[in-house]
Amino acid sequence: MKLENTLYFAKEQDQRDELNIFREQFLFPKFKDKSFIYLCGNSLGLQPKVAKEVLSKQLDNWATYAVEGWFDGDEPWMFYHKELKKLMAPIVGAMPSEVCPMNTLTVNLHLLMVSFYQPKGKRFKIIMEGGAFPSDQYAIESQVKFHGFNPKEAIIEVFPRNGEEILRTEDIVAKIKENGDEIALVLFGGINYYTGQWYDMETITKAGHSIGAIVGWDLAHAAGNVPVKLHDWNVDFACWCSYKYQNAGPGGISGIFVHEKHFNNSDLNRFAGWWGYQESKRFKMEKGFIPESGADGWQVSCTQVMPMALYHASLQIFQKAGYLNKLRAKSISLTKYLEFIINEVNKDLSIDQYKIITPKNPEERGAQLSIIAAEKGKEIFDGLVEYGILGDWREPNVIRLSPIPLYNSFEDIYLTGKALTEVTRKILKSN
Numbered sequence: 001m002k003l004e005n006t007l008y009f010a011k012e013q014d015q016r017d018e019l020n021i022f023r024e025q026f027l028f029p030k031f032k033d034k035s036f037i038y039l040c041g042n043s044l045g046l047q048p049k050v051a052k053e054v055l056s057k058q059l060d061n062w063a064t065y066a067v068e069g070w071f072d073g074d075e076p077w078m079f080y081h082k083e084l085k086k087l088m089a090p091i092v093g094a095m096p097s098e099v100c101p102m103n104t105l106t107v108n109l110h111l112l113m114v115s116f117y118q119p120k121g122k123r124f125k126i127i128m129e130g131g132a133f134p135s136d137q138y139a140i141e142s143q144v145k146f147h148g149f150n151p152k153e154a155i156i157e158v159f160p161r162n163g164e165e166i167l168r169t170e171d172i173v174a175k176i177k178e179n180g181d182e183i184a185l186v187l188f189g190g191i192n193y194y195t196g197q198w199y200d201m202e203t204i205t206k207a208g209h210s211i212g213a214i215v216g217w218d219l220a221h222a223a224g225n226v227p228v229k230l231h232d233w234n235v236d237f238a239c240w241c242s243y244k245y246q247n248a249g250p251g252g253i254s255g256i257f258v259h260e261k262h263f264n265n266s267d268l269n270r271f272a273g274w275w276g277y278q279e280s281k282r283f284k285m286e287k288g289f290i291p292e293s294g295a296d297g298w299q300v301s302c303t304q305v306m307p308m309a310l311y312h313a314s315l316q317i318f319q320k321a322g323y324l325n326k327l328r329a330k331s332i333s334l335t336k337y338l339e340f341i342i343n344e345v346n347k348d349l350s351i352d353q354y355k356i357i358t359p360k361n362p363e364e365r366g367a368q369l370s371i372i373a374a375e376k377g378k379e380i381f382d383g384l385v386e387y388g389i390l391g392d393w394r395e396p397n398v399i400r401l402s403p404i405p406l407y408n409s410f411e412d413i414y415l416t417g418k419a420l421t422e423v424t425r426k427i428l429k430s431n
Contacts, residue, residue: 003337005344010414013337019330019405022321025049026247026407031388037412039391041404042193042221042368045247045314054313058305077305081296084308087315090323091246092219092238093229094257097294101242101308103301105220105254106135108239111298112256113143115268116214116237117185123212124149126185127176129167130159133193136218140187156183165357166364167192169200173207180211187215190222190238194394196358196368198226202233209234220244223255225331225366227324230257237262245367245404247314253307258295273300321406330405331367337410338369338403341417348421353428357398368402370394376427383423389416 003009014020026046028035038046061069061077070078085096092099102108117126124147126140144154158175160167176186186208191198201217208215217238222228224245230238238257242248262268272289274282276299279292291297321327342354355372359365373380381393392400403413 003340005341005414005417007411007414010337010410013333013410017330017410019321019326020409022317023407023409025317028407029390031390034388036388036390037416039389039401039403039408039412039416041247041407042225042244042400042402043392044250045244045404046407047249048247048313048317050313050316051249051310054309055306058309062305077303080305080308080312081303084312084315087312087319088255091315091318092223092240092255092257093227093233094231095260097263097296098231098260099255099257100295100299101253101255101311102299102304103254104251105218105239105241106139108254108256109136109139109218110143111271111300112216112237112239112258113139113185113187115262115270115298116216117143117147118214118269119144119147119149119154119184122182123184125154125156125179125182126187127156127158127179127183127213128186129172129188129192129199130157131192131194132157132189133218133220136187136189166195166197166359167199169203172199172204176204176207176211176213180213183208183211183213185214185216188217190217190219190228191225191366191368193221194370194398196221196365196370196400198222198359198364198366200364201228201235205233205235221368222366224318224324225368227328231259234261235259242311242314246311246318247406248307248311251307253304253311256295256298258298260294263294263297270298271300275299275302317406327405331403332362334403334405334408334410334413335365335367335369336362338401338413338416341413342369342371342420345417345421345424349424349428353424354420367404368400371399371401372397373399379427380420380423383427384416384419387419387423389419 028038061073065072081101084101085099088099089096141151144151158172188199205215214236216236219238219240223240236259240255243252276291276297278290346352346354353374356369358369377397381399
């Protein structure tokens, strides 16, 4: 299909889009007398309209049942997480027993590293992507220090080649093999928050296992964005947040994945809490921790009912949309159109003002393009906000724009390009 930089073309694509009905299920922030064009779902997803309803229902349960809400009502809190497990599993390509909603992302990353980072002898190093999100950097740094190692010696970072913006898979694999007998853990982000690169998770996981290491993934920017197959790819563990592409609200509950091959491994350490204790005997309050089977055995504290309710609301929308099959196809089309429009802006300006550093190959990216402005990047970003376009700015020079297939449209992309052209001309002319 030949792409066109016209409003007619954009509206025509939206009319053909069978998923456009889901746009009406979300609330858009307001700009003056209209809604923002919201391209920041990679940072915080929009609120589903049903969120108030599901939250109100749980508040009513609290008012009606008080402590008995753990066992009474339509959705007893004691077992509420099990309904979410069934809806979460398809998002990350797992079995329900392998996932669990709990805590927040970095807390879960620490809890999982307690189990899966077990340095022994010369095998004590962790390999990760250079320039990972700070939470990953700090968590990994503190974990190796906790075990008595110097982060400068224990952490191997893989950076792009000189003059390049993204990592080559062959360079990651080569670095893993180069340090094979020293690596205890391979821990990458599924998608790099800054460049938007989706790493070849299957190949990297195989490379890590080939040298005897454990392999884990932080899916903060991947879960709900791109199709992953954690079980089939034999990933050891993973965790993610729910407030970006999964629209579960600011600070929304996190999720974990533990592959079933580890369920009966008694050698795994864990920081235990009573909610991870064997469910059938939990209220006997006996000494000696016996974990519940599956990922549930990594729970520490009791069910966070209100955050889970918000996540539940969004997961049901994913289920109605066909999970990531149809959504992924639309996401690829939207992102491709955004790429086309940005290139059209450069043509209209007759200069190479904007450089996309996110991979061109759809198999190496999700619903995000990271764009470097040659001049006045922050001023242009602020100018877009004044035009009613809400994206995301990342220091020192990147504008991130993320068209989300559940609620963004082709018309959003066209209007963004039009605004970007006008803002750029205005700012560059004034300087």
